[in-house]
Amino acid sequence: MMAIVPEIPSKPVLDIQVTTGEDVPEIFTRETGNGSLADDPSALPWTDCPVIDFSLLSASSAGDELRKLHSALVSWGCFQLINHGINDSLLDKVGEVSKGFFLLPSDERNKYSRTPNDPQGYGNDTILSQNVPHNWNDRLYLHVYPQDQRKLNLWPLTPPDFRGILHEYTMSVKGVNETIVKAMGRCLGLEDNSILDEYGEKTVMAARINFYPECPLPKLVRAARAHSDASAITILLQDKQVEGLQILKDDKWFKVPILPSALFVNVGDQIEIMSNGIFKGAVHRVVANSQRERLSIAMFCSPDSEKEIGPIKKLVNQSQPALYKSFKRYEEIFFRYHPKGERPILTMKI
Numbered sequence: 188m189m190a191i192v193p194e195i196p197s198k199p200v201l202d203i204q205v206t207t208g209e210d211v212p213e214i215f216t217r218e219t220g221n222g223s224l225a226d227d228p229s230a231l232p233w234t235d236c237p238v239i240d241f242s243l244l245s246a247s248s249a250g251d252e253l254r255k256l257h258s259a260l261v262s263w264g265c266f267q268l269i270n271h272g273i274n275d276s277l278l279d280k281v282g283e284v285s286k287g288f289f290l291l292p293s294d295e296r297n298k299y300s301r302t303p304n305d306p307q308g309y310g311n312d313t314i315l316s317q318n319v320p321h322n323w324n325d326r327l328y329l330h331v332y333p334q335d336q337r338k339l340n341l342w343p344l345t346p347p348d349f350r351g352i353l354h355e356y357t358m359s360v361k362g363v364n365e366t367i368v369k370a371m372g373r374c375l376g377l378e379d380n381s382i383l384d385e386y387g388e389k390t391v392m393a394a395r396i397n398f399y400p401e402c403p404l405p406k407l408v409r410a411a412r413a414h415s416d417a418s419a420i421t422i423l424l425q426d427k428q429v430e431g432l433q434i435l436k437d438d439k440w441f442k443v444p445i446l447p448s449a450l451f452v453n454v455g456d457q458i459e460i461m462s463n464g465i466f467k468g469a470v471h472r473v474v475a476n477s478q479r480e481r482l483s484i485a486m487f488c489s490p491d492s493e494k495e496i497g498p499i500k501k502l503v504n505q506s507q508p509a510l511y512k513s514f515k516r517y518e519e520i521f522f523r524y525h526p527k528g529e530r531p532i533l534t535m536k537i
């Protein structure tokens with residue numbers, strides 16, 4: 188049996204009283220070597236990762252858009268998605284109910300607190316090593332699809348329409364995920380359903396609703412340290428006004444701009460593995476902001492956790508041997524390594 192490593196506990200960031208940098212607890216300011224904290228965000232360049240028009244992806248004449256998508260996935264591992272069909276009013280509403288939750292008094296929010304060693308629920312991320320800094324981030328992490336896997340006791344009852352809106356948003360994002368994943372299959376020269384078939388019986392989706400309070404020490408504290416996602420793909424709704432997300436490419440950091448009404452899509456570890464390394468999982472981080480709070484909603488779309496995942500057979504041959512092992516339940520693997528400051532995907536390499 189595996190020993191359970193105890194968590195390094197922390198209160199939600201919203202419950203820490205800070206007025207000056209001196210009030211920031213030491214668990215947030217440790218250095219990790221995950222990129223220099225001294226980088227001045229204003230000095231970094233903007234990413235020019237492609238903007239993909241969703242409405243063109245399923246057309247029989249999608250050639251140009253698929254070429255753009257292919258180039259995005261092999262170079263950046265991410266793209267901005269426009270014309271995705273989710274209307275602005277739903278994007279606004281899911282943002283508003285989410286913010287409404289984080290603005291609740293502490294005792295209301297903490298009714299939905301996660302329990303130690305379980306990622307689902309409200310609070311901050313699990314940290315399992317003294318060397319790993321905590322993120323200046325409170326998040327509500329919920330399995331949202333399939334519906335019978337929802338832990339409804341962790342779904343806020345206030346704001347009153349939170350559950351209904353998150354459900355509606357989930358179902359809309361699920362459709363977007365399917366079209367993107369089919370297009371990714373075509374980009375690899377495979378059948379439409381080649382990746383979706385690897386998903387098994389059902390797509391699994393988790394929502395991670397991030398709230399980043401203002402931070403008086405943005406030069407020493409990360410809002411989210413560098414990571415790649417456990418998902419196959421992540422569909423992210425950024426804050427409408429406050430930037431902060433950055434993407435790593437060729438060892439350089441790039442800021443991700445806010446594009447009105449767009450969703451930001453990035454490749455997660457599981458598509459990197461299924462594509463046998465052809466598509467790159469995007470390493471990203473979020474910088475802290477001393478002036479403004481920030482909200483984002485990441486929807487992690489992944490294969491059925493009981494399905495064995497590995498490099499797609501048609502992409503493996505003598506000149507391209509499999510680069511990764513096959514496995515099940517990647518989310519569990521991710522939560523074993525990430526809280527210790529290790530990169531989960533490296534443990535999957537052959």
Ligand SMILES: O=C(O)CCC(=O)C(=O)O
Nearest residue numbers: 395397416432473483485
């Ligand atoms: O807040 C963001 O823009 C990104 C969040 C993120 O990387 C995540 O939730 O995995």
Ligand SMILES: [Fe+2]
Nearest residue numbers: 414415416471
């Ligand atoms: Fe992420």
